[in-house]
Amino acid sequence: MSASLAPECNEVKERYDTCFLKWYSEKYLRGNGRTDDNECASMFKEYQKCLQVALKDRKIDKLLDEAREDSKDYDTIHLKRK
């Protein structure tokens, strides 16, 4: 089982991952996956509650913001060229 970067989130992450893989293979890949009937939503919420704290503590949230800014720059340049 792959670990979470925050060990304290391992348990909620595992529950979500298992749910996601089951949903993905049994529903989404068969054309039955919709946003509103996703049975993993509540598990995802719980997982994120734990993970977001960890991302902040480790300052990964800042790295993510920077990465998003760079994507924006790239899109602007890319669109200009077109």
Place this chain on the structure above:
Amino acid sequence: MVLTHTTNHSYTHPFPTVTLAFFLRYYSPQLNPFSAHVLSTDTIDSHVDPETGRLHTTRIHLKKSRMPSAIIKLLPASVTGGAGEKSSYVLENSIVDIKEGWMKTESRNLNFTGVLSVTESQHYSATPPTRPTTRASLPPLGSRKTDKAAANEENSRGRFGWISGWGAKRIQSSIESIASNKTDDQIIKSRDGMKMVLERLRSNGVVAVLRELNRREGKSVFEA
């Protein structure tokens, strides 16, 4: 300096299975022995676009860096991003369109971007049903953010301004050449890893594969 590698490959597995293997490739070293360097994997976003039916997923992987530690030691914490001196965070975005039969992925490093940026894009697509194979291409190594690092180097007031100092250029070019030389090797390993996951999925479904992995770890899932 911007380097681009592009390769193509056809998997002899159905397209949906290949996309599943993509999500599973770092799940466990027992499933993919080539994933032992992946320390953690977290999903930060996952949603189905209600209009297109496409699944958008964003994950963060923490990987053991393959850079020689002698070079890592020369880098200040502002560059390593505080992930520990030998680890690097990788941001992975993916979109799956199961109706149109394609998957696009893009991965790039979140830290160490001041010295080297690697962007790996993959495009998987299902060929017509008569030939159920899936293509993957792994282009650009080092792309747009390398430009940005170079820009910072010039004006030397960016966060990575230190790199304009004496000797830093040499470090940067060594890192680039190491990364470039290692890329072909990494692509083969990553493909071999995908193949191992695919083989496991071919002989068993995903639920059986997960159950077996968890049984080995002494846990039970899907029983509740």
